[in-house]
Amino acid sequence: MPPSSTPGLPPGSPVTRFTTLDRAQRVRFRRAVALMVMTVLVPGSAQLVAGNRRVGRIAMRVWIGLLVLTLVSMGVSWFFHGFAFWAVSNTALLGLLRLLLMALAVGWALLFLDAWRLGQPMGLHQRQRLAVVGVNGLLCFSVAGTLLFGAHMVGVQRQFMITMFGDGEVVGASDGRFNVLLLGGDSGAGRWGLRPDSLTVASIDARTGKTVLVGLPRNMANFPFAEGSVMAKKFPNGFNCPDCYLNGVSTWAQDHPELFKGSKTPGVDATEMAVEGITGLEINYWSMVNLAGFRSLVDAVGGVTLTVRDPIPVGLPHDDFYRFIEPGTRKLNGMDTLWFARARDGSDDYSRMARQKCVMNAMLQQISPQDALSNFSEIAAASSEMISTNVPQSEVDTFLDLAVKAKSQKIGTVSLVPPKVVTADPDIDVVHSMVAAAIDRAEGEKPTSVLATQAPAEPEGDGSPTPDPTPTSEPVPPPSVTGGSIGSLKEGYAANQADDLGSAC
Known part of the structure; x- marks a missing residue:
């Protein structure tokens, strides 16, 4: 077979x-x-x-x-x-x-x-x-x-x-809220040498995370300091010296360090005293942001989506990179986001304050845990170069928890700008009422009425801090004003006075 x-x-x-x-x-x-x-x-x-x-x-x-x-x-x-x-x-x-x-x-x-x-x-x-x-x-x-x-x-x-973060003193919430002073300028992290370009108080509910951003114009003058403070004793009638504005408090303090014995940051300390006197809020902590380093942070998270309502200049006319960010909703890289927040050419201080708040809101809402994890090394490196703060390490978890809660809520905003506040000679009682009313609204309480004050004066086109002249009843906006939020100089920018910052941007 x-x-x-x-x-x-x-x-x-x-x-x-x-x-x-x-x-x-x-x-x-x-x-x-x-x-x-x-x-x-x-x-x-x-x-x-x-x-x-x-x-x-x-x-x-x-x-x-x-x-x-x-x-x-x-x-x-x-x-x-x-x-x-x-x-x-x-x-x-x-x-x-x-x-x-x-x-x-x-x-x-x-x-x-x-x-x-x-x-x-x-x-x-x-x-x-x-x-x-x-x-x-x-x-x-x-x-x-x-x-x-x-x-x-x-x-x-x-x-x-x-x-x-350091091992600084832990400070409890004031009246149930943490008030953090946010200072922005060109000085690097760990160095305080230049005038702050941006001053904002983030008032955060210690339980719910509900946040109100209080914007202070850098050209505010004739304001009081916190009662009993070193600066209040030096200026009992307010900061009324010639060419003395809010953003100059820090440099004045650094020129007189003998008044702040033992302090490593006399400029920040003096600025805190000024902000407390103006707003009536007790500042718990401060955070200083190097706006130039902010560019690296935005790039690290892949950009920020913002609504551009008017052409925003990038740079100044004499710069070789001078151009415009065209209107529309678009995702901006670090450089464009920085100039969106800081553009001065053809702009005014109050428009810039509104745009800066829109950037803050966008960063809070758009940076996801996935973005943070996938770009963690770059974010950490950029943040270390960009930020200095006195928030102690032991309190970081508290603020991270509050940030997550704030992400799902509307952010309120109030800015101490015209037409309700005359920056050259602010009515501090009205200012305190405005801040208190904004916080009451954020907490769901019926606010007391706030009387409007005189209308604003027209700031200089380059955004330099100059006091308002004698108020007039019919302010005229400059020919070209770059606004990142709804509104105008005459009417006021919505992002400066809003119960929902997101909808105003």
Whole structure:
């Protein structure tokens, strides 16, 4: 009888016959791959099955313990966001986590090498041996590399917390609100040498996160300082010296450091005293923003979408990069966002204040957790160069929690500008009433009425801080005014006085 052919092959085709050795090598190859896969899924399981069981038990217990701890932490963070914010802002915990990730990377890599040894690679065919080496190397470097990258990111976060935040005094909320003074200028982080270009108080409800932005014009004059402060004693009748404006308080204080003994930031301290006297709010903390570095932060998050209502000049006419941002809703990069907020050519101070608030609102609403995670290193680097603050590390989790709450709510805004406030000679009682009314509206209370004051005077076209001349009943806006929000100089910009900043921009 002729030999039968192998099913699926033409008659007469040669039949490949495997020897017992071939079958054994295939079994060993599958076993070697299985041991490496087991090490990926459950570190130590390969050793428990085919190696040193004591090492396997230790590795599995560590793995299961860390897995349970991670799942519990994620569950707690899901229901209590404050725990997650505490974890990412605690430098001691971050340091411990960084060391743990590095140790895990080394330990897991050693388990992979041991799993490769247990697979007896020298008993395999050359191709199988090369395949095992390749698979083991790929898995080992993938797992260990991921853990080391995680350790790097944790280290970046820890360094960011150490660099930006200090161990300053913790200050409780004032009347249920945190009042944070935001100062913007061209001085770098950690240096206070120039006049602030932007002054805003973020008044945040300590329970709900509801926020009101209080904008102060840099050219305000003849204002009082907080009662009992060093500056109030020096200027009992207000800051009424020649050419003395709100943005000049800091430089005046730095020229007289003897009045602020022991202070590292006399300019900020004096500015706080002025803002407290003007608004009637007690300032809890301050944050100084280097507006030039702000450009890097916007680029790090991939840009900001803003509604441009009039052509916004980028640069000044003599700059070689001078151009315009055309009207429309568009996503702006760091440079264009910076000039959107700071444009002076053909603009006025009050329009700039409105545009700056629109940028603040856009940044709060548009930066998602996904953006923050995917660009974390760039954001941390930009923020460290951009911001100085006296908010202590222990309070960072509180403000992160409030920021998340504020993200889902409308932001209120009130600016101490014409037509209700004459910046050359402000009525402080009216100013206090305006601020109190805005906060009452934010908290859902019926505000007391605020009487309008005289109409504004026309500021200079280049945005330089000059006091308002004698008020007139019919102010005339300049020929060209760049407005980032609804409104005009004559009517007032909606972003300067709004219960919902988003709708005004």
